[in-house]
Amino acid sequence: xxxxxxxxxxxxxxxxxxxxxxxxxxxxxxxxxxxxxxxxxxxxxxxxxxxxxxxxxxxxxxxxxxxxxxxxxxxxxxxxxxxxxxxxxxxxxxxxxxxxxxxxxxxxxxxxxxxxxxxxxxxxxxxxxxxxxxxxxxxxxxxxxxxxxxxxxxxxxxxxxxxxxxxxxxxxxxxxxxxxxxxxxxxxxxxxxxxxxxxxxxxxxxxxxxxxxxxxxxxxxxxxxxxxxxxxxxxxxxxxxxxxxxxxxxxxxxxxxxxxxxxxxxxxxxxxxxxxxxxxxxxxxxxxxxxxxxxxxxxxxxxxxxxxxxxxxxxxxxxxxxxxxxxxxxxxxxxxxxxxxxxxxxxxxxxxxxxxxxxxxxxxxxxxxxxxxxxxxxxxxx
Amino acid sequence: xxxxxxxxxxxxxxxxxxxxxxxxxxxxxxxxxxxxxxxxxxxxxxxxxxxxxxxxxxxxxxxxxxxxxxxxxxxxxxxxxxxxxxxxxxxxxxxxxxxxxxxxxxxxxxxxxxxxxxxxxxxxxxxxxxxxxxxxxxxxxxxxxxxxxxxxxxxxxxxxxxxxxxxxxxxxxxxxxxxxxxxxxxxxxxxxxxxxxxxxxxxxxxxxxxxxxxxxxxxxxxxxxxxxxxxxxxxxxxxxxxxxxxxxxxxxxxxxxxxxxxxxxxxxxxxxxxxxxxxxxxxxxxxxxxxxxxxxxxxxxxxxxxxxxxxxxxxxxxxxxxxxxxxxxxxxxxxxxxxxxxxxxxxxxxxxxxxxxxxxxxxxxxxxxxxxxxxxxxxxxx
Numbered sequence: 101x102x103x104x105x106x107x108x109x110x111x112x113x114x115x116x117x118x119x120x121x122x123x124x125x126x127x128x129x130x131x132x133x134x135x136x137x138x139x140x141x142x143x144x145x146x147x148x149x150x151x152x153x154x155x156x157x158x159x160x161x162x163x164x165x166x167x168x169x170x171x172x173x174x175x176x177x178x179x180x181x182x183x184x185x186x187x188x189x190x191x192x193x194x195x196x197x198x199x200x201x202x203x204x205x206x207x208x209x210x211x212x213x214x215x216x217x218x219x220x221x222x223x224x225x226x227x228x229x230x231x232x233x234x235x236x237x238x239x240x241x242x243x244x245x246x247x248x249x250x251x252x253x254x255x256x257x258x259x260x261x262x263x264x265x266x267x268x269x270x271x272x273x274x275x276x277x278x279x280x281x282x283x284x285x286x287x288x289x290x291x292x293x294x295x296x297x298x299x300x301x302x303x304x305x306x307x308x309x310x311x312x313x314x315x316x317x318x319x320x321x322x323x324x325x326x327x328x329x330x331x332x333x334x335x336x337x338x339x340x341x342x343x344x345x346x347x348x349x350x351x352x353x354x355x356x357x358x359x360x361x362x363x364x365x366x367x368x369x370x371x372x373x374x375x376x377x378x379x380x381x382x383x384x385x386x387x388x389x390x391x392x393x394x395x396x397x398x399x400x401x402x403x404x405x406x407x408x409x410x411x412x413x414x415x416x417x418x419x420x421x422x423x424x425x426x427x428x429x430x431x432x433x434x435x436x437x438x439x440x441x442x443x444x445x446x447x448x449x450x451x452x453x454x455x456x457x458x459x460x461x462x463x464x465x466x467x468x469x470x471x472x473x474x475x476x477x478x479x480x481x482x
Numbered sequence: 483x484x485x486x487x488x489x490x491x492x493x494x495x496x497x498x499x500x501x502x503x504x505x506x507x508x509x510x511x512x513x514x515x516x517x518x519x520x521x522x523x524x525x526x527x528x529x530x531x532x533x534x535x536x537x538x539x540x541x542x543x544x545x546x547x548x549x550x551x552x553x554x555x556x557x558x559x560x561x562x563x564x565x566x567x568x569x570x571x572x573x574x575x576x577x578x579x580x581x582x583x584x585x586x587x588x589x590x591x592x593x594x595x596x597x598x599x600x601x602x603x604x605x606x607x608x609x610x611x612x613x614x615x616x617x618x619x620x621x622x623x624x625x626x627x628x629x630x631x632x633x634x635x636x637x638x639x640x641x642x643x644x645x646x647x648x649x650x651x652x653x654x655x656x657x658x659x660x661x662x663x664x665x666x667x668x669x670x671x672x673x674x675x676x677x678x679x680x681x682x683x684x685x686x687x688x689x690x691x692x693x694x695x696x697x698x699x700x701x702x703x704x705x706x707x708x709x710x711x712x713x714x715x716x717x718x719x720x721x722x723x724x725x726x727x728x729x730x731x732x733x734x735x736x737x738x739x740x741x742x743x744x745x746x747x748x749x750x751x752x753x754x755x756x757x758x759x760x761x762x763x764x765x766x767x768x769x770x771x772x773x774x775x776x777x778x779x780x781x782x783x784x785x786x787x788x789x790x791x792x793x794x795x796x797x798x799x800x801x802x803x804x805x806x807x808x809x810x811x812x813x814x815x816x817x818x819x820x821x822x823x824x825x826x827x828x829x830x831x832x833x834x835x836x837x838x839x840x841x842x843x844x845x846x847x848x849x850x851x852x853x854x855x856x857x858x859x860x861x862x863x864x
Binding site for chain 2 (some may be wrong): 137143144146195196199203204205206207209254255257258259262263326327386388389390391393394395396397448450451456457458459462463
């Protein structure tokens with residue numbers, strides 16, 4: 101698969117990274133614009149904290165892992181300084197969004213803002229060695245652990261006790277976060293978190309009957325026959341499987357790698373749109389109508405995360421099915437999501453594969469999945 | 483347009499009403515199922531209070547306005563008794579959803595549950611004369627007025643003060659509600675509410691520059707250049723215009739009728755998909771990408787409410803453009819939303835007009851827009 105490496109590297113360094121440097125920097129108020137049209141023009145100035153955190157992380161990661169370019173570190177610090185100044189409430193919870201100038205707009209109801217802030221400041225600390233960055237990362241991580249059993253807090257609309265469900269996103273993201281934060285948390289702390297997380301992802305959310313991962317399960321880890329309980333999110337599963345393989349490599353657990361590949365292949369097979377190609381966004385495990393009207397759309401991150409997982413799986417085991425899937429999804433992804441006219445990729449396609457929105461960034465798409473995926477796959481294949 | 487009347491009447495009485503009687507009644511626990519497949523099979527048993535309220539209203543309305551059929555009144559009471567028993571918290575706020583047995587699932591964060599409960603019990607009171615029904619309607623209405631400036635209460639995630647916006651839905655629905663509730667509120671009370679509501683809908687949310695209605699405006703009634711502020715919802719506008727025409731008829735205001743028609747035509751022209759036909763769900767007034775991934779879908783209620791508005795406008799004024807639009811949308815609606823195989827209509831089509839979900843009812847589609855629209859148009863044309 102060697103010729104792919106150059107393709108992913110060139111796209112990252114020549115098209116995607118320059119796009120964000122040229123278009124996302126707010127020179128007036130600090131922080132990043134993420135709502136960018138197909139050409140890169142700013143169409144909305146609100147600042148969504150989880151996308152700020154992701155971009156800070158991305159540029160620090162490029163600095164730490166690719167090349168010690170001052171421009172990349174400056175770009176990361178540009179966002180980090182804005183975050184530090186305006187991003188948190190008095191208890192250290194990260195707001196969901198701010199105005200361009202940094203006034204809070206939406207309350208800290210979403211713990212993923214905190215996850216990406218912790219990720220951002222950990223990675224930045226590796227670059228700067230600045231203890232203030234470390235402190236922010238550690239404190240935010242502590243806050244996440246405190247909030248993790250009730251992440252939405254007072255903003256949860258669920259009536260307590262009737263049908264308490266656990267959601268897959270947080271344990272999934274903690275797998276990735278704990279490895280990224282190893283430098284600031286210490287090996288000991290990371291070792292302690294790994295085995296309960298592996299259990300959570302690979303047993304609690306794993307549905308034995310179907311061999312798939314559920315988005316929501318009961319507190320006891322059982323199937324709930326409800327809209328939430330029936331929900332499948334193949335992109336989430338596949339992303340989690342590469343996080344899990346990274347953990348497996350760290351603890352040298354080949355059996356865990358095999359389990360991940362087993363789930364990854366089943367989830368991709370099940371999520372693949374046999375009619376138009378691409379992977380569905382949401383499915384109902386019983387085949388009932390999903391409540392998400394966007395269920396049949398093809399999203400950039402779903403495909404990129406699956407490519408990372410397939411590439412990693414093939415590199416670790418030489419599994420031929422993973423190679424075949426990589427090639428098929430690579431073909432779909434590059435011919436549908438990549439914009440031949442302007443840099444960066446489309447995020448949202450309709451079922452047939454045509455752009456539904458031509459934006460390059462928005463409220464939920466920032467400088468993250470495309471460059472992280474290009475970097476990961478370049479490095480895996482190289 | 484006389485031959486249409488029979489078509490709407492037959493569809494209502496022979497196909498749609500029997501569908502809900504046959505499939506939505508939960509004989510075991512009371513209340514209604516609304517999650518029904520294309521054939522009418524129950525695929526989820528959760529009970530969404532605003533859909534319960536809407537179905538109670540619909541069957542009472544049929545009893546009051548079409549024919550004193552005991553079966554229809556019984557059907558309405560069947561839902562009303564369930565609502566009365568399980569639907570409210572201790573302060574008289576209506577939950578968003580309950581389990582099949584009536585245990586609260588989702589808190590009363592959504593004031594539209596209350597709006598449809600008030601509508602349901604008012605209409606039921608007209609049928610039963612039962613003071614308990616009247617009392618519930620009046621108390622719920624009082625509660626809505628108390629909550630109306632902060633309808634989400636503690637569940638609002640908006641940071642106070644930074645960018646406080648007002649939403650169009652509540653004033654819009656109060657226009658319809660106040661007329662429906664005239665019997666329980668009294669003429670005096672209704673007279674008092676009309677003129678501020680007309681002002682709110684026709685001035686505060688009306689954007690002079692575009693001649694369109696905005697979904698969200700600043701507290702002062704100005705345009706906000708934000709995702710929420712730029713949002714257009716043509717179906718909402720068109721539904722509001724027929725509520726407004728009903729008010730205009732009541733207060734004998736021909737100028738108001740003309741204003742409504744002017745907005746209705748502009749909103750429909752602006753919302754019409756010139757490529758595939760049908761009316762878009764959401765648009766951005768500046769033409770930027772909408773944040774709603776379902777923006778280009780074609781929804782049943784958008785088309786049915788527009789048909790009611792066009793029919794009413796034509797009957798009141800003989801406006802030829804309204805007649806042309808009625809015919810065009812009638813053609814689109816009957817050939818795309820009506821299911822020739824099984825009763826009731828599809829709710830969700832993709833941009834090209836093919837069913838995206840084949841359900842006949844779900845979390846947001848119940849026994850309401852299709853039968854109400856069929857009834858309204860039958861009566862308007864007849």
